Amino acid sequence: xxxxxxxxxxxxxxxxxxxxxxxxxxxxxxxxxxxxxxxxxxxxxxxxxxxxxxxxxxxxxxxxxxxxxxxxxxxxxxxxxxxxxxxxxxxxxxxxxxxxxxxxxxxxxxxxxxxxxxxxxxxxxxxxxxxxxxxxxxxxxxxxxxxxxxxxxxxxxxxxxxxxxxxxxxxxxxxxxxxxxxxxxxxxxxxxxxxxxxxxxxxxxxxxxxxxxxxxxxxxxxxxxxxxx
Amino acid sequence: xxxxxxxxxxxxxxxxxxxxxxxxxxxxxxxxxxxxxxxxxxxxxxxxxxxxxxxxxxxxxxxxxxxxxxxxxxxxxxxxxxxxxxxxxxxxxxxxxxxxxxxxxxxxxxxxxxxxxxxxxxxxxxxxxxxxxxxxxxxxxxxxxxxxxxxxxxxxxxxxxxxxxxxxxxxxxxxxxxxxxxxxxxxxxxxxxxxxxxxxxxxxxxxxxxxxxxxxxxxxxxxxxxxxxxxxxxxxxxxxxxxxxx
Numbered sequence: 001x002x003x004x005x006x007x008x009x010x011x012x013x014x015x016x017x018x019x020x021x022x023x024x025x026x027x028x029x030x031x032x033x034x035x036x037x038x039x040x041x042x043x044x045x046x047x048x049x050x051x052x053x054x055x056x057x058x059x060x061x062x063x064x065x066x067x068x069x070x071x072x073x074x075x076x077x078x079x080x081x082x083x084x085x086x087x088x089x090x091x092x093x094x095x096x097x098x099x100x101x102x103x104x105x106x107x108x109x110x111x112x113x114x115x116x117x118x119x120x121x122x123x124x125x126x127x128x129x130x131x132x133x134x135x136x137x138x139x140x141x142x143x144x145x146x147x148x149x150x151x152x153x154x155x156x157x158x159x160x161x162x163x164x165x166x167x168x169x170x171x172x173x174x175x176x177x178x179x180x181x182x183x184x185x186x187x188x189x190x191x192x193x194x195x196x197x198x199x200x201x202x203x204x205x206x207x208x209x210x211x212x213x214x215x216x217x218x219x220x221x222x223x224x225x226x227x228x229x
Numbered sequence: 230x231x232x233x234x235x236x237x238x239x240x241x242x243x244x245x246x247x248x249x250x251x252x253x254x255x256x257x258x259x260x261x262x263x264x265x266x267x268x269x270x271x272x273x274x275x276x277x278x279x280x281x282x283x284x285x286x287x288x289x290x291x292x293x294x295x296x297x298x299x300x301x302x303x304x305x306x307x308x309x310x311x312x313x314x315x316x317x318x319x320x321x322x323x324x325x326x327x328x329x330x331x332x333x334x335x336x337x338x339x340x341x342x343x344x345x346x347x348x349x350x351x352x353x354x355x356x357x358x359x360x361x362x363x364x365x366x367x368x369x370x371x372x373x374x375x376x377x378x379x380x381x382x383x384x385x386x387x388x389x390x391x392x393x394x395x396x397x398x399x400x401x402x403x404x405x406x407x408x409x410x411x412x413x414x415x416x417x418x419x420x421x422x423x424x425x426x427x428x429x430x431x432x433x434x435x436x437x438x439x440x441x442x443x444x445x446x447x448x449x450x451x452x453x454x455x456x457x458x459x460x461x462x463x464x465x466x467x468x469x470x471x472x473x474x475x
Contacts, residue, residue, distance in 0.1 A: 184402075205356045210420035213388045218294065 003035055003043050005086075008071060008079040011053055015070035018044055028146060030153040031130065044069065052078050101175065106185050113175060120168040127161040130154050230423040231280060231391055232256045236289035238275055238446075249275045250286065251446040259390070262417035262424040264440035266431045272446040273427040274319065277393045280425060281316050282306055293391070311340060315389035317380045319396035325369030329355070332368055333383045340387070354382040358412065374405040381412065392416060394426040398433050410435045 052075035059066035360378035442449035
């Protein structure tokens with residue numbers, strides 16, 4: 001999901017400097033929402049161009065660190081419309097590691113074990129960091145909504161990372177087992193031998209044959225056949 | 230283009246009658262590809278054989294381009310089988326020692342085509358079906374995937390306008406299965422051929438829409454692609470869980 005509606009939601013509460021928006025995003029939603037200054041700049045620029053936010057300061061244009069943004073009426077409508085309409089669906093990640101494992105083939109599958117180990121190591125590090133952040137959220141006598149909601153956010157990331165670790169363990173076990181089985185591999189390598197020249201020749205033959213079939217005249221209807229007879 | 234209306238068929242056996250098809254109706258138009266999936270013995274092959282005019286149903290009508298097959302003259306029926314429709318069967322009896330070129334060329338030679346012209350067309354068909362490397366090989370030496378591709382090439386050699394394919398991707402690897410299904414879909418889309426293809430499970434029918442479920446001779450409601458979920462064309466939950474439990 002893009003940061004667009006998250007930024008509008010933040011500005012709904014109060015105006016902010018651009019750099020503050022980046023900080024608040026992380027404070028309220030957790031480390032997964034870390035956004036680099038380039039992306040933040042682009043998103044803010046787009047929101048302003050769409051008329052959903054506007055500058056309310058009188059600082060010079062070239063001093064963008066002094067620019068203050070506030071949400072506009074159309075911005076409020078956009079946020080509320082998104083809030084009412086957005087449906088949460090399960091999101092599956094496109095992990096590059098999965099692409100590697102799936103397409104490694106017999107020669108390189110073994111290499112992916114090391115990648116799985118590295119991935120696991122990164123997940124462990126991220127998990128520890130998130131758990132620590134969650135523990136650092138102060139517990140106050142008066143319940144604070146922003147603290148509790150941040151706890152919810154971080155728990156989502158923690159649950160995801162724990163899931164990734166379960167998957168990584170399973171992937172390592174299965175790949176190790178697969179390597180021990182001397183399996184039959186689909187003929188990917190036969191396909192990889194097809195050159196651009198062969199592929200072009202095949203496509204030309206296909207186009208020609210299919211065009212001929214498509215242009216084949218329809219057989220005459222019974223009434224027409226009787227008439228011509 | 231092809232319409233099957235209220236087709237019923239019974240087989241008489243020593244232990245009693247078996248209902249192979251029960252009031253089955255479907256229609257496939259030009260440039261369309263329809264899939265039929267279901268368990269073995271459900272009636273898929275029988276249905277295709279009836280559609281090809283190889284078997285007469287006990288009741289119901291098969292119509293090709295508005296003309297019932299039953300009303301065609303003998304000459305017209307022969308023309309229909311030779312020039313209009315082509316079939317790829319799951320279990321094909323082949324001459325194991327016959328060479329691929331000769332096997333694929335046979336329908337053309339029977340039709341009076343010259344040898345040189347036939348060979349040119351055979352090479353083209355094998356290339357289209359990605360089986361050109363099989364030239365020079367005996368049929369008995371082909372892998373399952375190669376055999377299916379050669380069978381498809383033989384079906385395409387007469388440039389049919391209707392293709393009936395009975396489990397053409399069974400027992401093939403995932404990649405080979407995808408290749409066969411892609412070719413069939415392209416045949417419908419680009420060559421405007423009406424294609425009716427069967428499979429034992431919906432997952433095989435990649436890219437095919439609509440697909441229908443045939444079980445115990447009965448056709449179950451078709452599943453449009455939009456109802457089938459994101460990626461995998463699994464059958465409905467009931468039949469899938471039954472398949473998993475099996």
